[in-house]
Amino acid sequence: MPTLGLPDPEGPRPSLATLAQWDAVRLFVERAAAIVPGFELSEDNRDGVELICRRLDGIPLGIELAVVRLRALSVQQLLDRLDDRFRLLTLGSRTVLPRHQTLRALIDWSYELCTEREQLLWARVSVFAGSLDLEAAEAVCSGEGIDREEILDLVTELVDKSVLLREEHRTTVRYRMLDTLRQYGRERLAASGEEAVRLRRHRDYYRGLAADARAALFGPAQVQWFTRLHLEHANLRTALERCLAEPEQTVCGLDMAADLLYHWITSYYLGEGRRWLDQALALCTEPDGARARALWTDSWLAVIQSDIDAAAAMLEESRSLGTRLGLEPVLAYTALYSGMVAMYRGETRSAIALYEEAVVRHRATGDPVGLALALIRLSLAHSFIGDSPRAIALGEESLEVCDAYGEGWHRAYTMMALGVDVWRQGDTARAAALEKESLAFNRSLDDPLGVGVNLEVLAWIAATERDHTRAARLLGALGTLWHAIGAPLSGYGHLVHYHEDCEAAVRRALGKPSFNAACRQGARLSYAEALEYALEDELPSGETAAGGRPSPLTPRESEIAQLVARGLSNKEIASSLVIAQRTAEGHIEHILSKLGFTSRAQVAVWVAEQHRTSEADGELPPGDTV
Structure with a gap:
């Protein structure tokens, strides 16, 4: 199915004139001017127009x-009503071919061009959120009309047909389906009577x-x-929603949420x-044991x-259960x-x-994960x-335990802990080397909690070396990061x-x-x-005051970005603002496009940067947010 071009969602926000040159936007404006005399693209409606084109x-x-x-x-009312696009978009000119009179008819026609097995896979893939890989497609979509060995060829055919x-x-390699085609496929799946089966297989797979x-x-x-x-992440979230929505599956949901502990703490999904x-x-x-494990898991996040x-x-409560059950x-x-x-305390x-x-x-239990964590914390305590x-x-x-298993994350935290003590001993050069090695790993993993602690220690080291300007800059960056995470010094x-000692010393030294x-x-x-x-x-060359630029977001988008930064899901955002979930998803897609981002985590950091810069411009000290 051919689609018209739109600005790169990973690129910078285009000017109004540049946006108007994109094929999808140009078509919208041309057709709108024919229906509403005087209609033109403006700063007031550009966001809605672009988002409608993306949603379609x-x-x-x-x-x-x-x-x-x-x-x-x-334009805004139209955007808000696009949740059921097939019902809304049913008016067409009688002068065109019947198959092109409605969006549904056009997709019906595309659907009919697929073979029976391709149609079946199209419908089954609609249970995925976001994207999927071949392994997931084979696990969830095979059987009852499609052999597992056929999935690769059928996926290839659907890629060739732009489904x-x-x-x-x-x-x-991963595969993504346009939201319009996903909604259509989901309706076909429901009509086939297979929806419950495929949703269950999706839940069980994830x-x-x-x-x-976890293993x-x-x-x-x-x-x-x-x-x-x-x-x-989108599929994991969907699977969790389904587990907790079915009374007989809630324990599975409890286990799954606990299994994802390291997913929650090595990302910006801590609150979620x-x-x-x-x-x-x-x-x-x-x-029981499932509750006991979930309790201690949740306690670490707390x-x-x-x-x-x-x-x-x-x-x-977890200790009481463990004692009573002998766990x-x-x-x-x-x-x-x-x-x-x-x-x-x-x-x-x-x-x-x-x-x-x-x-x-x-x-005694032979658990290297818990052993490494305990050794790290015991080292910091001593x-x-x-x-x-x-x-x-x-x-x-702790390093020996990690190296024996070829493990990296706990090893990086161990180097952080060693860096703290080496700094306390006065060997700032070696301490900095340990922290930077740890930071390099945490950056590769995009672990904001680990990164934050590394930056903290590097700020303390800079202050000890009397490089007070560097220490203050790192403290400023830390204020942004800790605000985004919502977890000062991350546990x-x-x-x-x-x-506090570092900040006080640097403040005295610099004035x-x-x-x-x-x-x-x-x-x-x-x-x-x-x-x-x-x-x-x-400092990076060309360092700019990002916070000094006006926000590219509309007030509504800014409100939604704040909720994204708090870790709310699309469903929770929609409920909070009393809008359709698809409307919330559309706003988030546009936020990502405007900011040139690819993930909600980047939005969270951006929101924190805006907040932090506003405070800094008001002469607020970093201690007010850390």
């Missing part, structure tokens, strides 16, 4: 049929994928799994993960968010996370005892009380006093005007620029 996937007939509705609707769009993702990722967490395939989960776990725990009240009282309550892994993890709670000796208990228990030899020994032991709250100016400069760095500066010690 640039399909010429869809655009022409939509424009007809301008006889009675404004599926091929997308390159590093070493893998439930299994989450479990497989492969501590090993050489770790980064590939984290990346894959990120690409599959917490909500899934809270929702599942509210539904699954049976005092610790990262500095919600310490909630974390402590969950850990108490040694549960007792090991509750000891570990209870140690984090104790450290946050300033109870260092109690924390050390709990961490030591966790080390013993994790050794560093905190000035016992450097013990801190270094524990850190080196390492006992280190806050180092941050208020210079300190605030350097903070503003750091706050205005993009995420990528901040990491480049942290690693290279020099």
Whole structure:
């Protein structure tokens, strides 16, 4: 099905004149002017026009049929009513071929050009959200009319007919279906009586994928799994929704949300993960092992968010269940996370005892994940009380555990912990090298929590070296990052006093005007620029005050961007604003296009940058947001 061109969603926002030259927009404006005399593209309507064209996937007939509705609707009203595009777009000229009189008829015609098996695959693929890979298509769409071995050839045919769009993702290929074709396919699937079966297979496949990722967490395939989960986030979210919507599947949803722990903490989905776990725990009240595991899982997210009282309550219940049911892994993890709670509350000796208990228990269960985590935290605790030899020994032991499994994420956090103690000993050069090595890995994984802690330590190192301007810039960048994550020092709250000491020293050294100016400069760095500066010690060439530019978003889009930054799903955004979910999705698509982004995580960071720069321009110190 041919489509007309639109601006690159990954590129910069085009000017009004440039936007008007794109084929899809030009067609819309030409047809609209014929129906509404005097209609023209303007700054007021450009966002709605472009978003309508995107929502219709640039399909010429869809655009022409939509424009007809301008006889009675404004551009914004038309956009808001596009949720059921097939019902809305039913008016066509009687002078054209019948198959081109409605959007449905056009897609009917395209559908009829496919073979029976291609039609069947088209309908079945409609259960996927976002995109899918070949393995997922084989697992979910095969059987009852399509052999698994036929899927590859059928996918190829649908790509050739533009029903599926091929997308390159590093070493893998994924497939995406235009939303218009997805909605059509879903209606066909429902009519066939297969919808429930395919939705169940989709749910089960992604439930299994989450479990497989958790099992492969501590090993050489770790980064590939984290990346894959990120690409599959929309499908994982859909699977969780289905699990928790069916009473007999809620325990599966609870297990799945717990299995995705590292997906939640190595991304900007921290708040979303917490909500899934809270929702599942509210539904699954049976005092069993699944609940015990979900409780300690949720407690770590709460610790990262500095919600310490909630974390402590969950850990108490989890420990009680673990004791009563004789679940040694549960007792090991509750000891570990209870140690984090104790450290946050300033109870260092109690924390050390709990961490030591966790080390013993994790050794006994043979769990390298828990062992590495416990060793990292125990190393930081001993560093905190000035016992450097013990801190270094524990850190080196953690490295040995990680290296034995070819693991990278926990190893990066171990290097961070070692960097803290080496800095405390006064070896700033070696400390900086450790933090930068850790930061390089966390950047490759796009782990904002790990990146944040690395930037913190690098700021402390800069202050120790009397490079006060660099320290202030890093503090400014950190304010933006922590605001985006919603988790100051990401679960390492006992280190806050180092941050406070650093800020106070740098403020005294530079004086208020210079300190605030350097903070503003750091706050205005993009995420990528901040990491480049942290690693290279020099500001990126052409550094600009991104926050000084006016927002390209409309007030409505800004409101939705704020909700995206808070981690709300499309469904939750729609409910909050009392709009259709598809309308919310359309706004988000346009936000991504305007900002030149490809993910919600980038939107969250951008929102935080805007917020942070506004505060900096108002001469607010970074301590007010960190």
